[in-house]
Amino acid sequence: MGPESRSTQRPVEAVLVRSLTKAFGATRALDQVDFTVSSGEIHALVGENGAGKSTLIRILSGIHQADSGTIEIAGRSVDFRSPREAIAGGVVTIPQELRMVPALSIAENLMLGSLPMKRRLGVLPAVDRQRMNAEAREQLVQLNLDVDVRQPIRTLSFAEQQLVAIAKALRRQCSVFILDEPTAALESREIDRLFAVLGRMKAAGTAIIYISHRLDEIVALADRCTVLRDGRVVTVSERGRFAIGDLIEAMTGRVAADQAGEPRVPGPELLAEESAQDAIQIHAGHTLGIAGLLGSGADAKVRGLFGAGSTPVAVRAASGSHSLLRQPGDAIAQGIGLVPGTRALGLVMNQSVRDNILLPNLFHLGSIFRIDRIRADALVNEMMDLMDIRPRRPDVRVGSLSGGNQQKVILAKWLARRVSVLLLDEPTHGIDIAAKMHVHALIQRFTQAGGGVLVSSSDLGELARLCDSVLAMRQQQIVGRVERADGMSEARLRAALERTR
């Protein structure tokens, strides 16, 4: 079993994980997991939230330590105690949320940790700005990013910042490169650019571990795919051996159902924006989508209709009455609920599930002097059953739930009020397939019961499945409209988005 005997049989793997086990309290996050990645391979890691992907990645990048099992990087046995050790060992991770220092320049962010130094007057140490900027520029040009590196990093788009993070990783001579949901916030052109960079890294022999909920990407990109479920490896398959349906089945243990249905006739108008052009109208029993990528203004549109935008929005309600939405309270009074794009904005994370569900409903449960605890508990229990929120414990901190369950709590807040209009911004961003299907089913049920839905999303497949009609939005303007009756598909939405008015 010595390392020598193994290396004579086959080439050394870039990453070789054997029987890795990690428990958090009573839950086994990873259970005897084997996982290998070769040099020059893009290896996809998929699974539902809670399947163990993040735990595996965190162990590889030194954030967590395994309970048992071994890890070898390029044939050398390692046991990373901190992210710093992992980086020194050649394992670099690009997290979902980039950690940049907004006020520092692009070059400073890129070189942070190894800033080139010089000595002023022969003694005083100082940052060599000229060399720093020159090196940074050179690095970024290699990734086809031509920007003024002296500008603060906050002037870059998310996709560009991600490229800076990748350039930073490349500087560190990494042999294993881990990307956690890198495309969640990218538009298709930016995804193409990212994939080109990954292709170059792969050709240079880097081992790439790629995590994504977007299965179409994985089918297109990955050489191999490992599916995790409940902390165990379910399957490992080679390129060409897996299709989207197989992956969903492996991840969830059940066959995926397509939800697209017949065109529906919109019911009476529930809420309409009163503006000269591009007015949004939401109808009962109808789901209206806004397709738009980061920076398109779709999210601002949704926030505005909730009275949380930069300027008040005038609307016409179901009764035909006119009102001005100045603050969320005004919208809530009109029977509107908002599920914001960032879950931290929808939930008070350090409070319990119970407190979060009750937050917009307190005045309806008793008087301003007293909350009726019995009615409140009944409402919370009803909602937790209806939404299938797990664990079924109202007193647990909402911050400790999985992303999918957190999203269900946000929906429960509003359904508990019996709102008639739901506004959703990226409702399934970063949540797993099973939770996504559940959220979609809930939206479907809400409209069948006569509610009206406005959903903004950058996931065009989701909009195509969910919506009766979709507005395409670009640079704060609506540039197209696709109806289910005319045939709705991801491709048609993409075409509508790329078209300029």
Next chain:
Amino acid sequence: MVSGSVSSRLLGQIPLLTLLVLCAATALMTDRFLSPVNLNNILVQSSIMAVIAIGMTFVIIGGGFDLSVGSTAALSGCVAAMVMLKAGIVAGVVAGIAVGALVGLLNGLVIAYLKVNPFITTLGTMVLVRGLVFLVTGGAPVEGDHGLPSTFVGFGSTRFLGLHALVWVPIVLLALLSWVMHATPFGRHIYATGGGREAAYLSGVPVARITASTYVICGALAGVAGVMLAARLQSGQPTAGEFYELTAIAAVVLGGAALHGGEGTLYKSVIGVFIMIVLGNSLNLLNVDSYWQRVAIGVVIIAAAAADSLRSRR
């Protein structure tokens, strides 16, 4: 899971355990600690600070901070004494509390609506209000030619149901305000605003109004404490209440409230007050040099803040 909740419940009782250990240790080292005179002294000293700390807890749970409470207490005490000399006890007490609430309203409006940093705002009002105290009093204690009304002064020394009358003030306030905090929509809105301001806003909570009202409550309670102080000192003292804000903040943190907001319990802040007062008392009884007392209290404050940061990392 089970062990986690047990250990976190134990963590939640650390303030009480600390207080008990502190009391037991002092009682073992000196028998003067448990003497009725000393215990009464501790209770009376704690009662005034407890009222301030309860108000401070509202602000801190709501995600804010208030440095102006010491000056406000001094202003309220002096105003109460001045009005009392002219228009009677009731008018004096009401005026004192109202002045405190007014300072709180000023803090609240500037912080919630002009969105100025609470630390800076209340640092400003701390200095500003202390200046006002000296302006209205001319720097001299307010006690009139014949002293404050004897009924009022008597309140600072009589007993009711075996306890010093002043001690009943925080007991009643604690009961009333704990209920407000836990059983009313207003109280839950304070927790939500401090725990996640944007999330609370998007749930329809009027966050600006809630923030402003926590400062009004804090100011009003500083006013109550100022009036209590005037009764105790039998005069309005322009220099009263110095460093009260620091003791109160330390007590709230010792009581386990999170400095980033959204977490905390009123009664635990009162336990924090007892820890501060008993610590000072026991160091006194043990004849520790007063300079070393300051060092010890500083260490306790930093330890409490470190515990706060350890807790939030869990």
